[in-house]
Amino acid sequence: MAVTLKELADVIGAELAGDAGISISGAGTLEQAKAGEVTFLANPKYLKQLETTAASAVIVAPSVSMDRLPLLKAKDPYYAFALAVRHLHGTRKHSFTGVHPRATVDSTATIGEGTTLYPGVYVGPRVRVGRDCVLHANVVVYEDCVIGDRVIIHANTSIGPDGFGFATNGGIHHKIPQIGNVVIEDDVEIGSNCSIDRAALGSTVIGKGSKLNDLIAIGHNTKMGPHCLIVSQVGIAGSANLGHHVTLAGQVGVAGHIEVGDNVTVGAQAGVTNSVPEQSVLLGSPAMPIRQARRVAAVFVQLPELQDRVKKLEQSVEELSKDDEPAA
């Protein structure tokens, strides 16, 4: 779809500086955009690329000025770019509507209007899927789970398999029936190949508007608040409680039965083993406040040198001690 720069400016709420009539038919990065495409500058680090980009227009912060290209000035250039991409390219077009004949929906499940189920999807007994959802190919939703409106779940993800609950007696692990469910609230997106375990009793909850990437494991009875960002390969053990706007980077592990406060951010590969107050920014395994983690890491990578310094000190002190001995 091609639009004038004027139309695009209006749609994304930007102030236009330059030729309003030029035609824009696509979007790209500073480096990859071609003539006829719009790009964006959100990070001042890439400012120099404004001189070389082949794009025909750039979305920038209000403070940026230049003559080379028409500018679309927006308070939040990245968000404005997102709107531009959506306007130019739209969202995914499905080649069929509703429940694909090769999706399997239990007769007791309900599927909301406007919801698309791809081939190989399985929806179990008594599941409720809301409106305008997309369940991509081979997504599995176990019995009794509840999925809100406008939820997107990517291929091969499993919602509601049994939590890991066993009572060990006499060396044998006896299964505790997992009779709870999973509740995915509105506007959640879950990536591919994830596993969200059903609660032993009660519900495992993914809060409204949270976004999960791929290969994520969520244990039984865990509650994630709204608007969290969970990157690929994160694992959250059972009965953890996450607040809202929690961000967990790739491969983070969160222990069970702990509280992670609102707006907490955790860096990649960290291990969160204790409850964390809101607003914390953590890194490391065990996870520490990021300033501390960075100082620890700086010493850590120089541990052999630190050991050498201790050794040298020991020699010096020994010599000093000898000198210090009273002459016989």
Add this chain to the structure above:
Amino acid sequence: MAVTLKELADVIGAELAGDAGISISGAGTLEQAKAGEVTFLANPKYLKQLETTAASAVIVAPSVSMDRLPLLKAKDPYYAFALAVRHLHGTRKHSFTGVHPRATVDSTATIGEGTTLYPGVYVGPRVRVGRDCVLHANVVVYEDCVIGDRVIIHANTSIGPDGFGFATNGGIHHKIPQIGNVVIEDDVEIGSNCSIDRAALGSTVIGKGSKLNDLIAIGHNTKMGPHCLIVSQVGIAGSANLGHHVTLAGQVGVAGHIEVGDNVTVGAQAGVTNSVPEQSVLLGSPAMPIRQARRVAAVFVQLPELQDRVKKLEQSVEELSKDDEPAA
């Protein structure tokens, strides 16, 4: 299903203290159980919740006494609770029996009596699946694999994909045909989205009664003994040998070609790079005995302070050395 407290006590082998006639229709945690439900107390830490729980009866250790609620005294309260949950709620009821018409079973495979295959399951040539198994939706079992009796495999798990075997020659990785298989012994449960690779030659084995959670990767030719507990996102490289009753917490990595002894326990995110004697309890990356790992971690998080102390020592020693110099 509702039962009298007397019946429940008999079923779970508990001694009843209180009104035998009250009706129990469900089970819940101390916090979440409602009137008419039974709960349990296994960890003395939660003793105070006995005063506030809404449950109508509590399973406790024989030493616990109280008047507020009827008690079911059992030697192992958690195990007794597991039995109670099973009696009250039963195990999963499938909405169909046997092989679902949308499961695909090769004509040369055999499926035992009482086994349930969900939609999207694929069972390859010459596979044998035992009795009373459940393969949830979209489980894939490659050719020649063997699955015992009463095995549960959750959605989207892959049993028997090729092991990672390549001979690199002239910069090209040449595939070594993986002609072995996977053997899953009786009473194993495997979570969702796991990958158990087939052996190059011989078998990859998951021992009787072992329980695996989600997103676990098991390399080719690895042997896991009976009754292991493997938490989500664990990775075990090829040709590792695990004993019986090994417990690996979340995100643990185990190197290939090593021995992990019986009853070994490894804490979350640890990296086991060498063989480990039986009964060891390990933590950390590289994995260490847990006492050592905790002491190491305690110093680790204070590395900047340790470095400061060394710096101060260096200054003191330098001063002392000056003082110590013979007066000219």
Add this chain to the structure above:
Amino acid sequence: MAVTLKELADVIGAELAGDAGISISGAGTLEQAKAGEVTFLANPKYLKQLETTAASAVIVAPSVSMDRLPLLKAKDPYYAFALAVRHLHGTRKHSFTGVHPRATVDSTATIGEGTTLYPGVYVGPRVRVGRDCVLHANVVVYEDCVIGDRVIIHANTSIGPDGFGFATNGGIHHKIPQIGNVVIEDDVEIGSNCSIDRAALGSTVIGKGSKLNDLIAIGHNTKMGPHCLIVSQVGIAGSANLGHHVTLAGQVGVAGHIEVGDNVTVGAQAGVTNSVPEQSVLLGSPAMPIRQARRVAAVFVQLPELQDRVKKLEQSVEELSKDDEPAA
């Protein structure tokens, strides 16, 4: 299939020392091979097993001599063994040809000759799959992705789900349509339960001849060069650039927007957070040159002892300082 040792020697390009007429019908490891089977010795560490193996012939390096068994001398015994296994056992035989009736291929997708699609495979709009590929059961390929020739993708893997792209505005995460695709070049093999995200714009690329094991997450717009080896549970964030012949061991994490040079090797569980020059061998989190990482680890596991040494030094220095004080 049974062949004479002479035939086998010719096929694998080895020099025969011993009875050319004996019949070989299979292949096995030194420990597991039976009479009538060929084995190999690539690592001198296992030299003693030549005395005890039940195999009928052994592929060895040219320098090895022995009388007990017929030898097949080859410059690269492991590669020669791979050729032998392939000759004796062949590659996987499928029990059907072409697109299985239970695979779902969009009408606008193209599937090359000789390509096998297993049940439950979903191939979306405008996808191109090359010749002689195998997509195992329940593999999902999203719209517009391109798969080369002779590519193998194992069960439950997802190619082309949306990259993790959101513009956060007013606390809400707004989805940025992911309008790029994934390009899998020729001769790639991808294990089971992997997720390769489509690019936001442009392509995520897996280079020719690269081999990936299981449960691997590749972020949007990442480019992997040819002939890489990526072990299970590796995660590579978005917009990373890997050279050729990069090897990443199990559970490694690679940050986004960095460059990993040609022939780089990274040890298990490492975290690569910065760009890395070619030929580097790294270990640890954060990843360091392997020599440094090993020295750091050696001190790390003895941190409590190092702390004790510092404490002792502090005491000694304090005493020395007292002695050093001028007598009043």
